[in-house]
Amino acid sequence: MNRRNFVKKAGTAVTGAAALGVVGAASANAEPEAEVTEPSAAVPSETLVAYVRDVDSGEVTVASGTGETTYRDKALVKRLVKAARSSEEVV
């Protein structure tokens, strides 16, 4: 299964909202910039989670359902890092 199909099959819920947005790195430039928004739906029972293992090598793992796949995708990681806006911790 290629990445596009994997993400499509994995469902619509995305943690790290940029993950779906960079499917097909070649088309990334044509896509609109990520937009900060408030959550509009509850967390689904099967959450798709993308977590970056190594920024420099572009290694990212996408977990969904009971499986996960690790990719080397610098464009995806770059966009995820950009999306990971730091916010001030509230005590």
Add this chain to the structure above:
Amino acid sequence: MSSHREAPEISKDPVADNTDVYAFVSPDRPDTVTIITNYIPLEGPAGGPNFFEFGDDVRYSIYIDNDGDAKPDVVYQFSFDSRLRNPNTFLYNTGPIGSLSDPNWNRRQFYSIKRRDRHGTKTIGSGLASPPCNIGPRSTPHYPTLAQAAVHHLPTGETVFAGQRNDGFFVDLGSIFDLGDLRPFQNLHLIPTPAAPGVDPLKDLNVHTIAIQVPIKHLTRDGSRPTNQASAKAVLGIWGGASRRRVKVIDAANDARGESGPWVQVSRLGNPLFNEVIVPLGKKDRWNGSNPVGDWAYAANVEHPELAKLLPVLYPGVFPNLAGLSAARADLVAILLTGIPPGIVPGFQNYTGKTLADMLRLNVAIPPAAHPKPLGILGGDLAGYPNGRRVGDDVVTIELRAIAGATYPLVKPSFTPDGAASLVTDGVSPGPGRYQSTFPYLGTPHSGFDTPSS
């Protein structure tokens, strides 16, 4: 229980399970308030070799509202850090632990404290040692001395302790959860058996305590130490909470754990038994994740508590007046959600305004009682629950009697409580040695070697 395992989700997460909150003017230092939040319910003292400890991945918070809006004006946040000296042994300790720096102590825990107030957030303590658990005479031979060494006096004026203690909460769990049985009155139960004394299963168990003693002036809205009990600024609203990061990733192949995202509250506690008895099962987890300012959503459960309807059914003929009481319980709303307004109890108020919120409400202008009465205000002792909560207050009996109608005449004098309302109790008391007279007030934890004794 007060809040031990009170909700489905938190019952599976003991290190984040806030079991009790206490807040009182310190009897031996009346210019200070002591706030205690307990975690990890039902610790069996022999529970090794990985003895109990706080969660390094949990953020423990104590909240103080000093202006009546049910939002925190002062926050103390505790974060823990476990350290392993020798990873090549299975032992918690490799010899007697004679001090907090003893090399025989293998698995230690330290913590830091942040304070947030209107001036900002400041770290007020770091690298503070917790004591070991009380293992037994060979491992922790001088436990009280070890524990006392873990009482830290901070430069900012606070005194803190975080570690294992004897659980000070007393209740007959076995009977209450058996269809509301109260052993002293079980001959009157719908399914009767001969009356018997109460049994307290917590008397042999430990908890993990976070205790902080704070100068009153550090908590009030204007930095004063109030002396007029009628003043609104004398009342503090206090609660505790525990939070976890939103995401946790387990990498077993590399023996690594990762966390990410904001802190999400998973446990909350103000008044004892609020979530346990008042909030219905389907809403308990949500309540734990919410804040006091939203407790208006639970007002109906306070006005018409399920237990008040059950008592006349479980004890036929014993509570006829309670059975006929259908009006909203304004007395319980005052005790649990707004504080008691002036003019209800002579010489006392702990009213924080119309905002409905579950908080312990402590009037710091009421001095400590020379001879505390376990029934608190119900027993004529204005320094006890529901004016804050002291370690020895019999909150189970107080709340049982209140729900049974004993306090309803405070808001409707024409109501006559049933005779049983002023007698009902689970029939247990803390017994000797449960508490100590100085900070952190909860007694020495039971040792694993000695408990149970046979």
